[in-house]
Amino acid sequence: MAKRITICAGIDTGKRKLDVALDGSLERLQADNTPDGYKVLVEWLQRHKVKRVGIEASGGYEQAVVAELRRQRFVVVVFQPAQVRAYAVFQLQRAKNDKIDAALIAACTAAVKKIHAAPDPRLLPFAEHLTMIDQITEDIARLKNRIESCRNMRLQKLWKEDIARLAKREKVELKALAAAIREHRDLAERLDLINSIDGIGLKTAMVILVRMPEIGQITREQAAALAGIAPYDDDSGDRTGVRHIAGGRERLRRALFTAALPASFRWNPQLITLYGRLMGAGKEHKRALIACARKLLIFANTVVARGTPWQTKPPEIARAPAT
Structure with a gap:
């Protein structure tokens, strides 16, 4: 044949x-x-x-x-x-x-041997909208840096006004994006599942949903690799190199890092424990934070795959009454 x-x-x-x-x-x-x-x-x-x-x-x-x-x-x-x-x-x-x-x-x-399914076409305009919001955030950060090095009070006032204007626009656009996503029932359900995780706010949940359409349909290892937060070996012969991350989706990775920092200090008990254990074992802050960001993404992948919201504690197993 x-x-x-x-x-x-x-x-x-x-x-x-x-x-x-x-x-x-x-x-x-x-x-x-x-x-x-x-x-x-x-x-x-x-x-x-x-x-x-x-x-x-x-x-x-x-x-x-x-x-x-x-x-x-x-x-x-x-x-x-x-x-x-x-x-x-x-x-x-x-x-x-x-x-x-x-x-x-x-x-x-x-x-090419393996062809991946085409991404959901509904997510493309959402991704463009998210990029615009990211750019507003970056503009605000640049203006704040200018203020720190500026001694001219008039210029400081102008830049503070610009920051307030941009912050207002950012808030409006985030609300508009969330409303647009929620027009689609299946996307709204996934968004709520991701948002249920301690330490993941609505903006981070939208970033994960839109910038990782595969969420809930891939393994934890694949999710980490796509986000660029999977540790890769660097060994050769008798030499054992330091594990490092590389590649991945930059804006998604940045959002995960931004969420992981407060989550590992205040909002997520599991991440607080993980961060403390890694630091106690002598790991650097950055490596511990990468591990926490990876764990956040794994949590998101898990809740979407299971279709059940995040639970801080596992449900208690009912015990039969004593006879």
Whole structure:
């Protein structure tokens, strides 16, 4: 029986143009990164019987075409730039331009063995909204830093007014985002489950829900790896290196760290115990905090998987009456 071959294409995304290549073929296409260009792209892919399309994340310029391709029932693999660069190094390929990159992405797409399910399309606008809120928080932090080093009272007053204005906007946008999420019953249920955990506030719960769509459907190890808080070995021969974290989803990781600090000092009894035990064993504060952040995410993954809210203490087992 002949083996079925999946025809793969790769897309190099630019702000205005899409360069497209087929794996193992000299066929090429350049289309506009616009709705009209997507129609041309889809017709070209269908004509060449393409089933799987790879595309490199490109600062958001890829999001619209990815959404359209998935709507048209193509299997779409979104690569991080580091993945494509690593594949180029493996292939000893040094030349680089848009056409070459498209062919490289096509080959990379064909080499993928495991295809992950596409994320929930409802979460994309929520992720953009969250990023805007994060940026407001970052702007407030920058203004606070300016005030600390400024001696001009008039400038301090102006910046304090800006901080108050931004803080008000941040509060309004958080409320609007929560309301938008709660319009979807299943998302609202997951949000409440995550929010039930001691030490996870509503904002952190929304970050986990939106930035980790896989929550509750993966193992604790997979969740930690996706967030970039899984400890990796660094051993070679007789040398045993220090375990370290790497990669992952930066904004998700940052939110977990922000929540883990107060949770491990005040809000979550299990994390308070964990932090104290690690510090008592001689661990550095940062390593102990990473462990607490990882535990918070594991708690979130567990409550969503089980579909039951967080309980500080395990339920007592009913005992039969004495006879």
